[in-house]
Amino acid sequence: DVKVTQSSRYLVKRTGEKVFLECVQDMDHENMFWYRQDPGLGLRLIYFSYDVKMKEKGDIPEGYSVSREKKERFSLILESASTNQTSMYLCASSPPLSNQPQHFGDGTRLSIL
Amino acid sequence: GEDVEQSLFLSVREGDSSVINCTYTDSSSTYLYWYKQEPGAGLQLLTYIFSNMDMKQDQRLTVLLNKKDKHLSLRIADTQTGDSAIYFCAESPGTGANNLFFGTGTRLTVIP
Numbered sequence: 067d068v069k070v071t072q073s074s075r076y077l078v079k080r081t082g083e084k085v086f087l088e089c090v091q092d093m094d095h096e097n098m099f100w101y102r103q104d105p106g107l108g109l110r111l112i113y114f115s116y117d118v119k120m121k122e123k124g125d126i127p128e129g130y131s132v133s134r135e136k137k138e139r140f141s142l143i144l145e146s147a148s149t150n151q152t153s154m155y156l157c158a159s160s161p162p163l164s165n166q167p168q169h170f171g172d173g174t175r176l177s178i179l
Numbered sequence: 180g181e182d183v184e185q186s187l188f189l190s191v192r193e194g195d196s197s198v199i200n201c202t203y204t205d206s207s208s209t210y211l212y213w214y215k216q217e218p219g220a221g222l223q224l225l226t227y228i229f230s231n232m233d234m235k236q237d238q239r240l241t242v243l244l245n246k247k248d249k250h251l252s253l254r255i256a257d258t259q260t261g262d263s264a265i266y267f268c269a270e271s272p273g274t275g276a277n278n279l280f281f282g283t284g285t286r287l288t289v290i291p
Contacts, residue, residue: 099278107283108283109222109281171221
């Protein structure tokens with residue numbers, strides 16, 4: 067079974083802090099994704115990556131950056147956290163072929179105070 | 180961008196059938212997916228259907244696709260309390276990117 071592991075289930079940070087959310091997958095997937103989930107809005111794509119050191123902006127990249135130094139790890143970075151970034155963050159991975167389903171981690175619920 | 184819509188809430192009695200509906204706008208969608216999210220967890224892939232099919236059945240789950248109307252539904256037979264969750268519809272566009280576009284999710288509540 068595909069295992070996507072997010073480093074923290076719950077995280078509380080302060081406004082202005084630099085925040086790192088980590089995601090690791092064990093299936094050698096090329097594609098990795100970061101979403102945020104907010105009530106009534108579903109999942110919105112922040113960034114994705116097709117390969118090591120490659121990244122593409124999703125629908126809502128403002129205020130975020132990402133890092134993919136190794137194939138199995140995809141990090142989401144909040145450069146200067148703000149209260150409107152309080153949300154559930156979900157990481158996913160998938161094989162390189164188009165239309166392959168994405169496999170999700172359990173999510174990180176991030177609160178910015 | 181692509182637009183995927185679902186109603187936000189659905190309540191059914193235990194033992195009844197549940198039908199969760201989804202509409203999408205991208206006529207070039209190739210695959211359509213149903214994911215389930217239990218409280219405090221990530222999304223679990225339930226089933227998916229290729230756009231040249233109109234029905235797929237998997238145990239208690241039946242997926243119906245009306246490509247002309249861009250309408251997808253998920254029917255859960257004999258709904259159980261363990262089926263209470265949020266159900267997301269997602270579509271994969273026909274372009275080479277492997278992005279998925281998600282609906283808002285439907286919160287299914289099963290009443291004992």
